[in-house]
Amino acid sequence: MxxxxxxxxxxxxxxxxMKITNAMYMISSTKLRKAKKNLEETEPYFYTLQTMVSRIVRHLPEIDNKYFDERKDKPAEEKTTGLVVVTADKGLAGAYNHNVLKMAEEQMQKAGQTGKYKLFVVGELGRQYFGHRGIEVAEQFHYTAQNPTLHRARIITETILEQFQAEQLDEVYIIYTNMVNSVTTEPQMMRLLPIIKERFITKDGQDLSMYQEPLVMTPSPKAVLDNIVPDFVMGYVYGALVESFCSEQNARMMAMEAAxxxxxxxxxxxxxxxxxxxxxxxxxxxxxxxxxxxxxxxxxxxxxxxxxx
Missing domain, CATH: 1.10.287 (Helix Hairpins)
Structure with a gap:
């Protein structure tokens, strides 16, 4: 004895x-509140962009645009899928990183069976995870997981848009963690490109519950979409980054509370x-x-x- x-x-x-875990709990709770506030302040802008894309597609359901191109003529084995995987820079957050990386590996296997894939990683732990397994990472976005800002979301968006337009990528998905509530978080995969027009129109081609107001697009519908869609995609990327950041802080708070x-x-x-x-x-x-x-x-x-x- x-x-x-x-x-x-x-x-x-x-x-x-315990002094350290208590301090980490308080820091995470402060970061969580700040991130939620930033997301709430920027959501109206991106919701407006989404509404604008919906109006254009509703008025012109047959409109064609490079961001809607699903490249159906291209053989499946020649297609390249881009996977943006959002992880954390630090550990001590329970199963937060494990769940995202597990989903990423599942999607990599699916993409590898029919074609090719490219990895775009946010977070140091994700880079280390794939690096230790000898999996090539096309690009890593440093200093983004701990500081999700519109500027960093724009950098990610520009990278994937350039490769999509150059046909280096045929589909782009982002894998992140969605915070359902203060207790539950779950990994989620969302398609960024190409944009599915069916998201914005009903089965009969229009939403009858909405007023069909006249719409004038200058200089052209194509030019309007070319300017709106990049910001529209950036909104999804920024939302995913902030959701992941909130989920990470929430998971760390729960881990520190358990500790x-x-x-x-x-x-x-x-x-x-x-x-x-x-x-x-x-x-x-x-x-x-x-x-x-x-x-x-x-x-x-x-x-x-x-x-x-």
């Missing part, structure tokens, strides 16, 4: 660790063990004092008997 000094040393070590609970339980158990060891030491000391007193008493009694004889 450990002595009191060893138990106290372990308790102090756990308490010092704090486990640390408290360990300290409680060590306190009981410490009290037992201390009580045993006190009992042993009392026993030794009593035994010593009895020995002295016997010694005095034997001396008296010798003197009396």
């Amino acid at each position: 450990a002595n009191t000094r060893e138990i106290q040393s372990r308790m102090k070590s756990i308490q010092d660790t 704090n609970k486990n640390a408290s339980a360990m300290i409680h158990d060590l306190s009981i063990q410490y009290n037992r060891v201390r009580q045993a030491m006190i009992t042993q000391e009392i026993t030794e004092v009593i035994a010593g007193a009895k020995a002295q008493k016997k010694k005095k009694k034997a001396r008296k008997e010798v003197l009396s004889n």
Whole structure:
């Protein structure tokens, strides 16, 4: 059994660790609130862009554009799928990174069976994960996972748009973590390119619940779409980055909370063990004092008997 000094040393070590986990919990909660606020402030702009694309497609359902090109004439084995995988730069976030990377590997296997794929990775842990397995990463976007901004989302969007227009990519998906609520997060895959027109129109080609207002597009519908769609795609990318960042902070908060609970339980158990060891030491000391007193008493009694004889 450990002595009191060893138990106290372990308790102090756990308490010092709790200070770190508590600080990480508070930092993550602050980052989570800030990220949610930034997303709420930018959502109206991207919702407006989505509405605008929907209006154009609704008015001109037969419109053709390079961003709608699904390249059906191209053989499946010649198609290249782009996968933007959003991970974290740091660990200590439960199963956050594992779930995203697991989905990414599943999609890589599917894409590899019919064609080719390119990886675009956000986050240092994702880069290390694929690097250790010898999987080539086409491009890594540094300093993005911990700081999701519109500027970084624009860099990612421009990269994939350039390769899509050059036909180096035929489909582009983003794999990220969606925060369903404060308890549940789940990995999700969303198609970025080509854009599916059916998302914006109903089966009969128009949404009857909406007022069919006249729409004038200058200089042309194609030019309008060419200007709107990049920002529209950037909105999805930015939303995915912020959702992933929020999910990461939420997962880290839950992990730190679980760590704090486990640390408290360990300290409680060590306190009981410490009290037992201390009580045993006190009992042993009392026993030794009593035994010593009895020995002295016997010694005095034997001396008296010798003197009396």
